[in-house]
Amino acid sequence: MRIPVKKVSHRIIVRFNFSFTNQVDLQKPSHIDTKQARKFFTDKQNSWGVYQFIKLEDLEQQHLKDDCFTVRCDIIVFGAARVADIAVPAPPAAAFMPPPPDWPQHFRALQQGGQGADVRFLVETKTFAVHRSVLAARSLVFSTELYGTMKEGAANTAIMEIDDMRADVFDNLLHFIYTDSLLPETTSTTELAQHLLVAADRYGMERLKLICEDKLCRHISLNMVGTTLVLAEQHHCKRLKHACLEFIMTQKKLDVVMATDGFQHLAKSCLFVLFQLIAKLGEDN
Known part of the structure; x- marks a missing residue:
């Protein structure tokens, strides 16, 4: 054998x-x-x-x-x-793409579910239960308001009222605070982006303010250019202001713009901007 x-x-x-x-x-x-x-x-x-x-x-x-x-x-x-002396080449590693971060979904679920919420905001007729530490971490203004004016023991029963903001704007603001992203309706509605820019400036959220400013720069219209220009002047958005002035100059439809409510508001509240517009028109002619 x-x-x-x-x-x-x-x-x-x-x-x-x-x-x-x-x-x-x-x-x-x-x-x-x-x-x-x-x-x-x-x-x-x-x-x-x-x-x-x-x-x-x-x-x-x-x-x-x-x-x-x-x-x-x-x-x-x-x-x-x-x-040990023999070098054996390792097989080529397969391409690996890690999944996108999932913390925004978890934080949004935390905000929507209200688990552990210790502060409540009343905006119009809607109440929002939020986490004081999250808001304070994202906004110095919120940090000052929540930790400076509220006592630790009264946090769970506290209700803070916001009178000069729409409920949908505050909901979008909270969504950005918890997820660092915008809701779909924010990216499709110019008016909502205007209100959110005001809210971002109010609470010192510069990144959100820049995002809203960029959206408004890319969605200027004859009907909205007047109010957008006022907004840019009041909230120190130089890029947006320049975009609005250039839009009016290139469209050459000043009569249409002047007939809008936004332009009337511009004439009453921002005379300096109106003078700048007249000066630019004079240079063009």
């Missing part, structure tokens, strides 16, 4: 150096020892060689003698390689 024997390949580590016999410096032990060690396999799975040993013209000029040359090969054998 014949017992099959598995053929095992053996590995040895070798340093080698090829040189011509007249290259004495390359044949010194100190030079050969510095060469990188190579691994050889008896199963012929791997082999090494030199693709470009020497240029033909250099060979003819420097090393040919009677149309012959002699190559010397110095070899140092270190013996069988240990497993």
